[in-house]
Amino acid sequence: MLIIIGIIILLILILVGVGYFYGSRHFVVREETIEFQDLPDEFDGYRICQFSDFHAMAFHRGHEEDVQKVVDLINAQHCDLIVFTGDLVTIQANELDGFMDQLSQLSAPDGVMSIMGNHDYGMYQRRFTKAQRRNDIKDLYRRQHDMGWQLLLNEHTSIHRGDDSLVIVGVENDGTPPHFPRFADLKKAMHGIDEGAFQIMLSHDPTHWRRSIIPETDVQLTLSGHTHAGQFKIFGWSPVTMVYKEWTGLYSNQKNAADGQPLTQYLHISEGVGCVPVPFRIGAWPEICVLTLKKQ
Numbered sequence: 094m095l096i097i098i099g100i101i102i103l104l105i106l107i108l109v110g111v112g113y114f115y116g117s118r119h120f121v122v123r124e125e126t127i128e129f130q131d132l133p134d135e136f137d138g139y140r141i142c143q144f145s146d147f148h149a150m151a152f153h154r155g156h157e158e159d160v161q162k163v164v165d166l167i168n169a170q171h172c173d174l175i176v177f178t179g180d181l182v183t184i185q186a187n188e189l190d191g192f193m194d195q196l197s198q199l200s201a202p203d204g205v206m207s208i209m210g211n212h213d214y215g216m217y218q219r220r221f222t223k224a225q226r227r228n229d230i231k232d233l234y235r236r237q238h239d240m241g242w243q244l245l246l247n248e249h250t251s252i253h254r255g256d257d258s259l260v261i262v263g264v265e266n267d268g269t270p271p272h273f274p275r276f277a278d279l280k281k282a283m284h285g286i287d288e289g290a291f292q293i294m295l296s297h298d299p300t301h302w303r304r305s306i307i308p309e310t311d312v313q314l315t316l317s318g319h320t321h322a323g324q325f326k327i328f329g330w331s332p333v334t335m336v337y338k339e340w341t342g343l344y345s346n347q348k349n350a351a352d353g354q355p356l357t358q359y360l361h362i363s364e365g366v367g368c369v370p371v372p373f374r375i376g377a378w379p380e381i382c383v384l385t386l387k388k389q
Contacts, residue, residue, distance in 0.1 A: 112324075143361065145364075322376075
């Protein structure tokens with residue numbers, strides 16, 4: 094019995110060591126091609142680089158050099174647009190100290206767009222007063238602006254190619270209270286969008302897709318993060334499947350659009366590049382996602 098216990102303890106230690114020293118910095122690129130019938134012609138072949146759940150705290154204490162690796166890997170994809178789908182920090186905004194210059198290097202023809210995740214509201218810093226939490230959120234806003242990122246707070250923007258365009262909508266976090274705040278305002282975010290426009294939604298928590306985005310909108314593609322695939326995945330299974338129906342990769346839903354035409358709505362979930370609460374990943378490697386939009 095003692096031998097069996099010893100073997101189990103040894104295997105656990107090996108697993109922890111692999112997850113910390115190798116898994117948390119084994120950055121991979123995952124590519125996905127998504128086809129749409131109504132994609133504007135000028136955006137056939139448009140490439141989006143999605144990264145999510147940076148969690149700056151995880152890159153301190155010996156992992157600082159990995160930030161430059163992430164930035165270089167993203168830029169090396171030469172995508173048309175870079176999007177960040179939430180959780181830039183874990184506890185508070187000053188985790189970005191020392192990383193601002195590197196993250197400012199992210200570059201794409203149509204820029205870098207970002208949204209807020211549940212960790213970005215200072216709600217896990219128990220020592221914060223309400224005023225301190227508000228100031229910390231404003232500090233995170235400012236830092237993203239200083240890095241040259243376009244933070245979308247329940248609003249949208251358009252990207253143009255010739256006579257065609259697509260709309261990028263960004264909402265604030267919309268999770269399941271009390272642990273995950275719910276601040277999204279779809280009506281506000283989508284106000285003024287032309288009927289029939291091709292829309293891409295950035296929403297951190299993937300549960301928002303079934304709860305609100307599918308029933309209330311005709312958004313063709315939603316990009317989320319949040320789950321980290323549990324930071325542990327083996328043979329396509331993760332313990333996070335017990336919590337989330339959609340937890341990694343690409344999902345689709347069929348319905349009739351507002352004009353009565355068949356519509357396929359897609360959800361893509363990134364497993365993220367950072368870790369919570371400690372740098373550790375097995376199987377669910379930190380990833381950069383490259384999404385290519387194709388005209389069906």
